[in-house]
Amino acid sequence: xPEVTQTPSHQVTQMGQEVILRCVPISNHLYFYWYRQILxxxxxxxxxxxxxxxxxxxxxxxxxxxxxxPDGSNFTLKIRSTKLEDSAMYFCASSEQDPILYxxxxxxxxxxxxx
Amino acid sequence: QKEVEQNSGPLSVxxxxxxxxxCTYSDRGSQSFFWYRQYSGKSPELIMFIYSNGDTExxxxxxxxxxxxxxxxxxxxxxxxxxxxxxxxxxxxxAGNKLxxxxxxxxxxxx
Numbered sequence: 001x002p003e004v005t006q007t008p009s010h011q012v013t014q015m016g017q018e019v020i021l022r023c024v025p026i027s028n029h030l031y032f033y034w035y036r037q038i039l040x041x042x043x044x045x046x047x048x049x050x051x052x053x054x055x056x057x058x059x060x061x062x063x064x065x066x067x068x069x070p071d072g073s074n075f076t077l078k079i080r081s082t083k084l085e086d087s088a089m090y091f092c093a094s095s096e097q098d099p100i101l102y103x104x105x106x107x108x109x110x111x112x113x114x115x
Numbered sequence: 116q117k118e119v120e121q122n123s124g125p126l127s128v129x130x131x132x133x134x135x136x137x138c139t140y141s142d143r144g145s146q147s148f149f150w151y152r153q154y155s156g157k158s159p160e161l162i163m164f165i166y167s168n169g170d171t172e173x174x175x176x177x178x179x180x181x182x183x184x185x186x187x188x189x190x191x192x193x194x195x196x197x198x199x200x201x202x203x204x205x206x207x208x209x210a211g212n213k214l215x216x217x218x219x220x221x222x223x224x225x226x
Binding site for chain 1: 146147149151157158159160161164166203205207211212213214215216217218219
């Protein structure tokens, strides 16, 4: 069964450093998302990406965050200057068709620890 | 008002019993809902979706949607220890194409 692949599985970084989280969505999927989940809290929407551009972003997704789909397969989330409060699980998700009707497939996640 | 709301639990059920989970939502325009299962330290996994009033069944799982009362429920029949997980309810906002998740209900199935 096709999978959404995320790398790395765990990243430790120092406060103020830049991190790039990588995702390879399922190949025929058109809608792409990043969510995060702080330990013990709910899954929170960060950003959605469709047709090579951001379609929606949350209040969390400020100027420190950016997304790219550089080569038609990878989908990356960059945090420019990490803060302690950015420590969380980051999930990439994708959907072939309208996710409102079909839902998403999530990747296995990247655990980001900012020290 | 929270968009999608769940009781955090834990909901403790004996093995073989029925686990009943509920979720309420605030956006009357929402047409479809999803139940995801999340094991500790893992990513959410889609197990059920429903977009019409009434019941949708898949194996031991039944999802129920009541649009008039704005709640969604999930029944797990013949609960197994492997069903012990957090169950997330998700629904769309009327505008946009993203899902909003509830905080999840933790289910513990005791042998």
